[in-house]
Amino acid sequence: MGERRVRVVLEASGGETVRRDGVFTEFTVARRAARSGLIVLVSVGLALLFVPIPIIHLLAIPMILLGGIAVAIRQLSVLGRLGPLRIACPKCSALNRIGGGLGVRSMGPRTQSCESCRRELVVRLEPPG
Numbered sequence: 745m746g747e748r749r750v751r752v753v754l755e756a757s758g759g760e761t762v763r764r765d766g767v768f769t770e771f772t773v774a775r776r777a778a779r780s781g782l783i784v785l786v787s788v789g790l791a792l793l794f795v796p797i798p799i800i801h802l803l804a805i806p807m808i809l810l811g812g813i814a815v816a817i818r819q820l821s822v823l824g825r826l827g828p829l830r831i832a833c834p835k836c837s838a839l840n841r842i843g844g845g846l847g848v849r850s851m852g853p854r855t856q857s858c859e860s861c862r863r864e865l866v867v868r869l870e871p872p873g
């Protein structure tokens with residue numbers, strides 16, 4: 745449900761591209777809400793760990809709770825998540841981690857820098873083919 749195959753295109757500035765197949769999972773509204781709720785629960789649990797620690801708890805607890813709420817709100821607008829992949833950089837061939845994480849808020853191309861050579865790479869999702 746909600747899973748579809750995509751072609752992940754990694755493009756470097758000179759026009760070189762590397763393509764690999766990936767799986768994109770679309771989140772339903774219920775799934776987004778469940779993920780947001782889980783993030784709030786985890787941040788509350790994490791904040792509770794700091795209760796017995798004097799002084800640090802004054803700063804750590806509000807920061808963890810505010811951070812958790814901010815991530816939870818962001819999670820409500822996430823469209824879906826690309827399954828984690830390793831794709832070689834078109835320039836230096838080092839494997840880069842693509843996808844995974846908390847998901848994406850738009851299907852448009854996004855940029856990231858190569859984990860090895862630091863060149864800017866454009867990640868694009870295309871229909872399989």
Ligand SMILES: [Zn+2]
Nearest residue numbers: 833836858861
């Ligand atoms: Zn590279």
